[in-house]
Structures are given as structure tokens and as C-alpha cells.
Amino acid sequence: VQVLVDSVVGCLPVYRDAQHLALPTVRPSALWVEAVLADRYDTLGIPVRTSYAEATFSGCTWDTTLTFATRYRDLDHTAQLALTVWEVREGVPQRALAGATLRFFSKKGRLKTGAHTLRLWTPGPADGGWPSKTPGKVPLKERGERGPTITRGDDLRQDQLVVQMISLMDTLLRREHLDLRVTRYAVLPTSSRDGLIQFVPAVPLARLLATHRSIHRYLAQAAPDATGPYGLQPGVLANFVKSCAAACVMTYILGVGDRHLDNLLLARDGRLFHIDFGFILGRDPKPFPPPMKLCREMVDALGGADSEHYRRFASHACEAFNVLRKSAGLLTGLLRLMAGSRLPDIAADPDAALLKVQEKLRLDLGDEEAARYMRQLLADSASALMPAIMETTHRWAQYW
Incomplete structure (x- = not known):
């Protein structure tokens, strides 16, 4: 046994x-x-x-x-x-x-x-x-879980690929004793227009901010601690810091696009994760997308760009980036196996898709240079103006 x-x-x-x-x-x-x-x-x-x-x-x-x-x-x-x-x-x-x-x-x-x-x-x-x-x-009722979500009209094959790649990257990080609290969930396409997605109890950031106005207020209700930082349980805040770092690095490497606050979910234990991977490998329906989704509300929840928690977040992101760069051959090799598939973002030009991933990994840089490069990407993403404009446009489009 x-x-x-x-x-x-x-x-x-x-x-x-x-x-x-x-x-x-x-x-x-x-x-x-x-x-x-x-x-x-x-x-x-x-x-x-x-x-x-x-x-x-x-x-x-x-x-x-x-x-x-x-x-x-x-x-x-x-x-x-x-x-x-x-x-x-x-x-x-x-x-x-x-x-x-x-x-x-x-x-x-x-x-x-x-x-x-x-x-x-x-x-x-x-x-x-x-x-x-x-x-x-x-018990199931205490976990707050339910059965899989059935989707119709969506091609989940690309979502399945991204979720599997994220799980692989999480495994690679754990082998280096770096647990960034990545949320794994299953995606099962049953056809090119139907499939099943495992339900994970979490709230979209858009709905969360509309109700609670800030991430801290939501987490303070879910896991309060008067003696903890920002009135939160230290473990919950640590989960948020680590999962934010993982989400930023992994979605950057895979070139995940169409990122808005409805595609970012937050669990009650502080874990942040992405859903809906209809655009990957650099494709994005929005103009001038940032390198990764790091909005002002996320930076505020980290305590601001000058806080200790933000520095810890940036340190986790740099360490994860360097760990994953060591497995560049594995990551690109698995994507190369999908060259014959009919996934929209790979089938059009498989060589160009793999080249984009290799460019993002910056294999020409040493570890220290790569860490500085990642810190600059984080700063550029946090200060980007166009994502804030597009987020407002997205909310208005949903309203009308």
C-alpha cells in the first residue's frame, strides 16, 4: 500500500x-x-x-x-x-x-x-x-462544490490545452519546491461545440469589485483576522500573493489574450486563477494588450507597488519565470505536438505560435537578466492605461 x-x-x-x-x-x-x-x-x-x-x-x-x-x-x-x-x-x-x-x-x-x-x-x-x-x-455541501458545468456552443479543446499546460507548469514549479497555490480544474470537450468544465467555487473579480469595492473587503469577510495584515488571515493573503504571481507568469508565457475581470476568479481562500482561454499565443481581440493582466485592483490588494507583499509577489514571479525557462524544451515540444490539430490559434501557423512562446521565455538571457526583465514586465502591465479603458468599455458593452 x-x-x-x-x-x-x-x-x-x-x-x-x-x-x-x-x-x-x-x-x-x-x-x-x-x-x-x-x-x-x-x-x-x-x-x-x-x-x-x-x-x-x-x-x-x-x-x-x-x-x-x-x-x-x-x-x-x-x-x-x-x-x-x-x-x-x-x-x-x-x-x-x-x-x-x-x-x-x-x-x-x-x-x-x-x-x-x-x-x-x-x-x-x-x-x-x-x-x-x-x-x-x-461533505459535498460543505465544500460548496457541485457537479461539472455543461457548456454548449463553445469549443473547449483550446481551453483543455491551456489548463493542461498550466497543470504541467505547476508540477514543474513544485518539483523545485515552489508552490504558488495554482488552482487546477478539469476541462473535457465532448465535441467541437460542447463540453464539461469542473466547477470551482469562486467569484469573478468584476462581480466582486462591484459588490465589495475592493479585494481586501471581500477576503476580510471570507477570512477575517483582526491581528493579520489588512485584517486578513495571513495564509489567505499569502495564497493571493502566490497565485497572482503564478497567474501572471503562466498566462504571459502562453500568450493568453482577452483578459478582463470576468475572466479572473478569486476563491474564498485567496487563490486567484484565470478561465476562458479563447485567445492564446499572442492573439487578442483588444488593441494594445499588456504583457499580462495585472490591474490596479490587484496591485492595491497587494498593498501597492511599494509594499512588502508586492515585492514578495514580484520575487515569486521572477523565480517561477526562471524555473519554467529551464523546461522550455518540454513546453515548446508539447505545443509542437499540437501542430496538426485544428485549434484555431495553432493551426493557422504552428511555427509562428511556437516562436512566440520561445520569444517570451527569453532564453538569450541569464537568470538575473531574466528576473529584471520580468520585473519590468510587471511594472509595465500594472501601469498600462489601455487595459483600464478596455475594461470600462467591456462593462458598458455588457450593460447595454
């Missing part, structure tokens, strides 16, 4: 000094996960664990495969996996931070496979009893 432990997402408890209870003190900590395989009768084998990983305000990442000596065919239908997150912090005794339990088999007796998002119960370890008091599976 093998289990991949990826990451835990959420805000860690803040410790307060005994002499200054009003002032939170941050102490470096490390987390590790203990996994126990059991059924309703007994524990199966010896518990296994991950290595230590540094904890941040937004969570922790292990990306570690745990292997049990038990074979799948020896599992009882009541077999379950109890996962406990342990914390080690200087000056504080080791403690069980949270835990969750996942059953191996569905109610119909089928072995569960694939990725699972679990809810952690705090404080304390996972309960391996039957039935467990720390069930990790989050």
Missing part, C-alpha cells in the same frame, strides 16, 4: 509570549505526518511517517510517498488510513496538531484511488476507531 502525502493548507496557531500576551511571537517550527493503517479490528503493520518540513503561515508541503508492508489484497473492507500532523517547535513540547481519517473503500466496496482533499480535525491526533471521530472526507 502506497500513499502520497502532498501538503496541508491553512493557518497555524499563533503562540503568545507569557510575559506579553497581547503580542504574538512567531517561532520557527517543523511539521511531519504520521500515517497508521488500520481496520475495525486492529492496527495493520507499523506506522510510517514523513520527514520534517518547514511550516509557513499558509501551511506545509511534503510531497512524500509513504509505503506500508501490507498488500492491497489483504485489506479488509473496513480498512482506513489515519493521518496525524505533528508539530515540533523550539521551546514547546512536540504535539499532535491535527488529524484526519480516510476510508480505503467506498460504500460499494470499491478501492478509492486518485487525489483526496481531507479536512483536518484540531487539536489532537487522528482517530483510527470504527467509525472514526475524525472523518477526513468533506
Whole structure:
């Protein structure tokens, strides 16, 4: 039996000094996960664990495969996996931070496979009893999710390609231990005019700003924290900073066009992501498009161009750009395989499309030069006037 432990997402408890209870003190900590395989009768084998990983305000990442000596065919239908997150912090005794339990088999007796998002119960370890008091599976109604969205009249093949490329780039970044909180979702074309899109609970920036006037106000309602920056939970703001960097770099490399605030979505945990990829590889129906979509409202949510969060955002973007440039051959090679497809933005001139991607990666520059180049692109995109004009025109066109 093998289990991949990826990451835990959420805000860690803040410790307060005994002499200054009003002032939170941050102490470096490390987390590790203990996994126990059991059924309703007994524990199966010896518990296994991950290595230590540094904890941040937004969570922790292990990306570690745990292997049990038990074979799948020896599992009882009541077999379950109890996962406990342990914390080690200087000056504080080791403690069980949270835990969750996942059953191996569905109610119909089928072995569960694939990725699972679990809810952690705090404080304390996972309960391996039957039935467990720390069930990790989050009910559908609590996740705020629903079934796939059915689209008619749209060609989703190009959307599927872009979503797969974004997932690939996210994997490349994670291999370099750079998790930029990229939102992955599935797109399944069933024909050239129909398809399915996985629903992700999020709000378009256009609707969000019309209702709340600013991104900070929306996130403050979703994840308030009076002691956090701008009244937000630190993990939520960190998600926004990282996901903004990923969105800017990835859409820039793929040349995604027709970017307006209805195509940018924000989840309640701060993750920003793009949808609707009808124009890619440099094509754009709007005149004088910026290198990437970085509007004034996004910069304001980062605290302004002179803030520490903006500098952190720019640093993430530069690091991601340099990591992806190392895999230029893989990215362009996969796009070259689509040369024989009938995707509108590739079929017209495949060689020109690949050349545009290579030009954007700037393989002629060193890492430091590429970082300066990316910082200039961010500044140019944030100060561009034409996108603001086109955004106003887009809103008026929808109104009329």
C-alpha cells in the first residue's frame, strides 16, 4: 500500500509570549505526518511517517510517498488510513496538531484511488476507531462544490490545452519546491461545440469589485483576522500573493489574450486563477494588450507597488519565470505536438505560435537578466492605461 502525502493548507496557531500576551511571537517550527493503517479490528503493520518540513503561515508541503508492508489484497473492507500532523517547535513540547481519517473503500466496496482533499480535525491526533471521530472526507455541501458545468456552443479543446499546460507548469514549479497555490480544474470537450468544465467555487473579480469595492473587503469577510495584515488571515493573503504571481507568469508565457475581470476568479481562500482561454499565443481581440493582466485592483490588494507583499509577489514571479525557462524544451515540444490539430490559434501557423512562446521565455538571457526583465514586465502591465479603458468599455458593452 502506497500513499502520497502532498501538503496541508491553512493557518497555524499563533503562540503568545507569557510575559506579553497581547503580542504574538512567531517561532520557527517543523511539521511531519504520521500515517497508521488500520481496520475495525486492529492496527495493520507499523506506522510510517514523513520527514520534517518547514511550516509557513499558509501551511506545509511534503510531497512524500509513504509505503506500508501490507498488500492491497489483504485489506479488509473496513480498512482506513489515519493521518496525524505533528508539530515540533523550539521551546514547546512536540504535539499532535491535527488529524484526519480516510476510508480505503467506498460504500460499494470499491478501492478509492486518485487525489483526496481531507479536512483536518484540531487539536489532537487522528482517530483510527470504527467509525472514526475524525472523518477526513468533506461533505459535498460543505465544500460548496457541485457537479461539472455543461457548456454548449463553445469549443473547449483550446481551453483543455491551456489548463493542461498550466497543470504541467505547476508540477514543474513544485518539483523545485515552489508552490504558488495554482488552482487546477478539469476541462473535457465532448465535441467541437460542447463540453464539461469542473466547477470551482469562486467569484469573478468584476462581480466582486462591484459588490465589495475592493479585494481586501471581500477576503476580510471570507477570512477575517483582526491581528493579520489588512485584517486578513495571513495564509489567505499569502495564497493571493502566490497565485497572482503564478497567474501572471503562466498566462504571459502562453500568450493568453482577452483578459478582463470576468475572466479572473478569486476563491474564498485567496487563490486567484484565470478561465476562458479563447485567445492564446499572442492573439487578442483588444488593441494594445499588456504583457499580462495585472490591474490596479490587484496591485492595491497587494498593498501597492511599494509594499512588502508586492515585492514578495514580484520575487515569486521572477523565480517561477526562471524555473519554467529551464523546461522550455518540454513546453515548446508539447505545443509542437499540437501542430496538426485544428485549434484555431495553432493551426493557422504552428511555427509562428511556437516562436512566440520561445520569444517570451527569453532564453538569450541569464537568470538575473531574466528576473529584471520580468520585473519590468510587471511594472509595465500594472501601469498600462489601455487595459483600464478596455475594461470600462467591456462593462458598458455588457450593460447595454
